[in-house]
Amino acid sequence: MFKQITSAQNKEIKWLLQLQEKSRNRRKERAFVVEGQREISLAIKGGYTPLHLYFVPELIDLQEVVKISKSNTQNPAAITEISHEVYDKIAYRGSTEGLIAVFQSRENKLEELEFETKHPLILVAEAPEKPGNIGAMLRTADAAAVDAVIIANPKTDLYNPNIIRSSVGCLFTNNIATGSTSEIIEFLKNKKIPVYAAALQASKSYHEVNFRQASAIVMGTEATGLSEEWLKNSTQNIIIPMHGEIDSINVSVACGILIFEAKRQRSLQP
Structure with a gap:
């Protein structure tokens, strides 16, 4: 009983x-x-x-x-x-x-991340605030089977019920870690993984970037974008050209566009 x-x-x-x-x-x-x-x-x-x-x-x-x-x-x-x-x-x-x-729960330590490929595709999100956006990014990451999702300077803990719910459980299907921006940059440098920062300054269109190699796609918030530290350490800034009246789109939508462009390029790789 x-x-x-x-x-x-x-x-x-x-x-x-x-x-x-x-x-x-x-x-x-x-x-x-x-x-x-x-x-x-x-x-x-x-x-x-x-x-x-x-x-x-x-x-x-x-x-x-x-x-x-x-x-x-x-x-x-x-x-x-x-x-x-x-x-x-x-x-x-x-x-x-x-x-x-x-x-x-887990501690989701950065140093515990392991990759099964020599050319990992990583999504980094700096200081995301809205659980719905975090959940949507995790769903996209799962759909694309990225090698890891890293949250820099998290504003909420990953086990917030709203993140679990909006991710439809994809919090558990992704290889995920958290850390400060400085820690993550150091981690990527040690792993020799190029950084592609979504930013307006000195940017190339995302179509022009080679994502077939190891790649960390780094997203900032819609309100403030990425911190200066990411911009200083970016291998190449990337941009999604806007053709309408507004100059930005939802961060989770942008994340999907960039990740699936990387997956498209990798599918063409001999």
């Missing part, structure tokens, strides 16, 4: 809500919340360890919950049955199949 929680005022549920809502709690506990079977399965496939599972028996088969719990072979995740009332309190979406999980 599993533990049952039927009140949204339960201490454990309040703990779970704090874990969802406060990055401070996620850092302290070294844990984060994922809802939905697809996102949970992607987290497990990505090597994340489930610690707790909360399920609504009317919405998901118990055997499926037990199977997910046992994916943590050394220490199966604790299973708790919750009521619809509790589920409605803690779930962001009503269509997440009655399952919510707590996972152990």
Whole structure:
């Protein structure tokens, strides 16, 4: 018989809500919340360890919950049955199949990044602020199967529920790390990876750049662009020519254009 929680005022549920809502709690506990079977399965496939599972028996088969719990072979995740009332309190979406999980987080250290190819394609995003943009970039990175995504000077922790939700679980499918701009530049220099900074100054059209070699495509924010440190260390600044009335596009859209141009060039490589 599993533990049952039927009140949204339960201490454990309040703990779970704090874990969802406060990055401070996620850092302290070294844990984060994922809802939905697809996102949970992607987290497990990505090597994340489930610690707790909360399920609504009317919405998901118990055997499926037990199977997910046992994916943590050394220490199966604790299973708790919750009521619809509790589920409605803690779930962001009503269509997440009655399952919510707590996972152990990672430190996402830059020095732990490993590449399986001699010519990695890397996406670097400096100080992205909007979880929706971060999620969209992670989805694009997954679709293109880039070798790594690096977040410079992050404004929010990666395990923010809004990032997990907007990335549709692609936070877990990407090879991802965080660090300061200085640390990342040093890392790329040590790996001899050219830097292509999306910037207006001294730029070439992205079509004119050779992305067949190892490449780090670096994106700034829509509001302020890239910091001077990136511009000083750029191998070549690149630009997407604008043909309409406005002079910029959404950063996640720009990211998709540049990454898939690199993939197009690589597909033509003998």
